[in-house]
Amino acid sequence: MESLIHARGLVKRFGEFTAVDGIDVDVRRGEAFGFLGPNGAGKSSTMRMIGCVSPPSGGELRILGLDPRRDGPRIRSRLGVCPQLDNLDIELNVRENLTTYARFFGIPRKVARRRADELLDFVQLSERADSKVEPLSGGMKRRLTIARALVNEPEMVLLDEPTTGLDPQARHLVWERLFRLKQQGVTLVLTTHYMDEAEQLCDRLVVMDGGRIVAEGSPRALIEQYSTREVVELRFAAESQEAYAEKLAGLGDRLEVLPDRILLYVDDGDEAAAEVQGRSLAPASVLVRRSSLEDVFLHLTGRTLVD
Amino acid sequence: MLTLVLPRLVSFEGTGRRAASVTERNISCLRSTYWVVMLSGFLEPVLYLFSIGIGVGGLIGDLRLPDGRLVGYAEFVAPAMLAAAAMTGALSETTFNFFGKMKFMRLYEGMLATPIRPIEIALGELAWAMVRGVLYSAAFLVIMVALDLTSPMRAAVMLPATILVGFAFGALGMATSTIIRSWQDFDLIASAQFALFLFSGTFVPPTAYPTVVRWLIEVTPLYRAVDLTRALSLGPVGALQLVDVLYLLTVLAIGLTVAGRRMGRMLCK
């Protein structure tokens, strides 16, 4: 299968600091690929290198089969980019944001106007076409930025944290639109630190931490590999959960003590919960749930705040 | 067998079109208030012409040029105000506005995700600054002719000279904008611009200053611009004006190179 992104030992350094520390990535046409990781993991730096606005410091990188160092403009003409922070043109109205942007790609005015109307319809902003950008809500701005990224009918769209800061309704709308794009055969590359987003959208993903890739696979495969099928969350009334941890020894594959609860990683949650009752421990609450990507993520990248 | 490896030249294919699309963007955001702001920039040198050239000129009377001719003070000041107008027009677009678009609006980040390259943004913005500068200069020349401060023929020759002046200051302003760090530095730029405006042989001939100061003045870009426009307006034109033109062309080339390079480094980290 054709590789739209092909990276081997890709490195990005800013002076002394190494943001991306030798990663290998392959993204195939038509798939939705995710970069997961905490803040500072190197996701955005990677995205900027893929977007050909940041020259790699080392390693090999080919985008759409071309070399970004030499063919930046040619590659960018076939990419769509939705940056983390909206950088819409506040001096233009909603429609002009699309038509003007289209002109940067050399798209004829007439085609630009037609495409702008289609895209506004696609992201459900047709009614706001003549409005200014500033009064739009966060969700609307993000949808407009996504529409802008599609104005050149790109083969691949790069989305840097597409739903960060949006309310639930807006997020679901964005997801739904991105899913439609994927169905149309557009390759999606996104970064996120929302696990539900990754599970919803990505066929395949890598987890990054400290500039390196620490895991790779489909969401399902990652959960199977790095977590158990189910998780039991126990809350004890006492001040410290620590004291109960010993009494739970031997239950499940793994046990994690948090300040406010204890997590048991098990294959059968109900059985484990019954066992807890059997040991006559009386937790204030018991929650049995399926293991999620979040468990994988926290297991791989740790719970300490890295901000 | 001998293989010739040709160095890969920087491709300028499509550069013109891409730079033009940057200019086009500026034209699409001309709104009512922006129009007024833009036109108001033209007012500044006109007001100075009337206040200092004619008002204070009334106190001064005639001025003796270095070659001994006597000219009215307004005639002396007007070509300098023209050069200053070209400077102001070019600088307002390439310093304050350019910096705002780069740092505050993050406009160029969006542009760079398209096939546009940093140097093309610089060219497009400069072209736009020129459109503005030419409008100011042309309007000012009309006023000069109307007040009989120069002849229509000479005015026609001065217009291309002001375009060169505008280009040079536009490139200089853009290079400066890529170097400064924050809005506070604009106070510095404004002060520097005002100092240039006051002392570049604009209101009095540079011969009025002590020799050291005079040499300092003679190497500033605005003085060279004033020298050029004044020679074209009052005559005579000689080899010194060729120096002015070469000087301004050099400023343009250096400014544009620095701006394109620094933009690339800042935006394509």
Add this chain to the structure above:
Amino acid sequence: MTPGAYVLEYHLVNYRRTWRASALSTLVMPLLTMLGFGVGVGAYVSGGVDGVPYLDWIVPGLIASTAVQAAIGEATWPVLSYFEWLKVYFAQAAAPLRVADILGGHLAFMLFRILLSATAFLGVAVLFGAVHSWWAPLTLIVALLVGFAVSAPTVAYSASISSDSYLAILMRFAILPMSLFSGVFFPIESLPLVLRWVAWALPLWHGVDLSRDAMLGLAPGWLGLWHVLYLLAWCALGWWLAHSRFRRRLVI
């Protein structure tokens, strides 16, 4: 202390952080103007004006003009920004402060800036030997008066707009013409009658004339009284306008 003083204190604390950047425009610009026009152009004004050398004649006008520049500097972008971008006024309104305290505190700070600029300029003028009268310090009072007369209505204007484009318009269409045609650089008697009426109507000329009387040690006479009353009227009207604009935006 009245609550307005706390607001003034806020602005002063802020100023401690930014005074270096503004020192340039408050001191260097007028100094350059004095050198460029007073000394440079003045050398060509062979006869002087009204019987005094051009430098001596222009300096009092420049002091009044500097006061106005300082007033404008603080009454435009900062006010707009405190409403639109930094929202400082809204934060202050959430504290137990009245509209008059918020407005008064900021205007008091503007007076402080005006006094600072005018004093610095007067000091430079002394060094240039352009001060000859013991009445000269009175020019600082004049600076405060004309500064307030300009800043209060300007604050009202800045509080009524949403984009800084309108500030550029104000600067170019009102402030710059006022600075150039209010008798700072040449006597307004040489203006056409229409423009003379404009100069009479705007506050700066009144300040310039009063300042010149003080610096040259002339008796202001009845015209002086009229200047003062007229400037006070600008102050009162400006305060009223600014206060109503502030109330409309802060008290909803």
